[in-house]
Amino acid sequence: MDELDRRLILATQRGLPLCAQPYEALAAELGCDAATVMRRFDDMLARGVIRRIGAVPNHYAIGYTANGMSVWDVADEHVDELGERIGRLPFVTHCYRRPRHLPGWPYNLFAMLHGDSRDEVMARIAVVRSLLGDACRADDVLFSTAILKKTGLRLAA
Amino acid sequence: MSDFSLLDAVDRKIVDQLQGGFPVCDRPYAAAAATLGLAEAELIERLQGLLARGVLTRFGPLFQIERVGGAFVLAALEVPEADWERVNAAVNALPEVAHNYRREHRFNMWFVLATEKPEGIAAAIAKIEADTGLTVHAFPKEREYFVEMKLATRERRHG
Structure with a gap:
């Protein structure tokens, strides 16, 4: 990793300075100029090193009190095609293929669903289930009951 | 944990519209505030309040x-x-x-x-x-089909 990019990640992984000229403030902290900092940010955005810059809500605090990790045992020959389709559903925030842990964990497709009630999440699960059809052999949903930590990435200095 | 009912219309607008796209420019809070119909200082103050109340866990870049x-x-x-x-x-x-x-x-x-x-x-x-x-x-993920963790604030429901 480029040394200046790394120092910028270290300086902003907890958040951007909340002052009128945050990139200027970062430049002063890192001993470079604001134009360089802004060019690096633009470049990291373009490369996808920064997914986005903005507000990260606590989803419970903004009304999503029901947060379900739905997990599905989908036939290997269909999982990629179906995963793409499920990922496009408007209420799915993350969708991944992951390894099964047999015998206790047969699920290979994970889709995160959020709602303001478990009923709403269960209704969305029904939509996913109908879309998967016979390709899905079993499923489960793991509701979260507490956020134990949500700091995000923390590289060591 | 903050009380969801304490989010007013301005808080909601900030949370809903500022989960991405924060600009990279000399005065980014001023630019973002203008699109939200707020003053620069008001946006900064609101963000400080949302962070202090735990409505936001962070404000800044999300690194991949x-x-x-x-x-x-x-x-x-x-x-x-x-x-x-x-x-x-x-x-x-x-x-x-x-x-x-x-x-x-x-x-x-x-x-x-x-x-x-x-x-x-x-x-x-x-x-x-x-x-x-x-x-x-x-x-470990073997394949990523979709990731877009942006959620609009929900209306509070009673009953």
Whole structure:
């Protein structure tokens, strides 16, 4: 990793300075100029090193009190095609293929669903289930009951 | 944890419209405030308040560390109820643990490890296993179909 990019990640992984000229403030902290900092940010955005810059809500605090990790045992020959389709559903925030842990964990497709009630999440699960059809052999949903930590990435200095 | 009912219309607008696209320019808060119909100082003050109240966990860049050689891995533990507090403290103490959720399942603790190098994942897992005495079940992603963690504030429902 480029040394200046790394120092910028270290300086902003907890958040951007909340002052009128945050990139200027970062430049002063890192001993470079604001134009360089802004060019690096633009470049990291373009490369996808920064997914986005903005507000990260606590989803419970903004009304999503029901947060379900739905997990599905989908036939290997269909999982990629179906995963793409499920990922496009408007209420799915993350969708991944992951390894099964047999015998206790047969699920290979994970889709995160959020709602303001478990009923709403269960209704969305029904939509996913109908879309998967016979390709899905079993499923489960793991509701979260507490956020134990949500700091995000923390590289060591 | 903040009370959801305390979000006013301005808070909601900020949370809903500023989850991405914050500009990279000399006065980004002024630019973002203008699109929200706010003054620069008001936006900064509101963000400070939303962070202080825990409505936002962070304001700034979200890094995809895999794009620069790092790794994210989802992992789970089956934590005996009697041991919950000790294990929770041990897991959360690791800086590599970026998120951690309690879930209703035999696997009742699910966390995401984020490390600068791929080999950091195995080291973090070994440390958690040594510190807790439990087996870590790793679920590295084999394929990503979609990730877009942007959620609009919900209207409060009664009843």
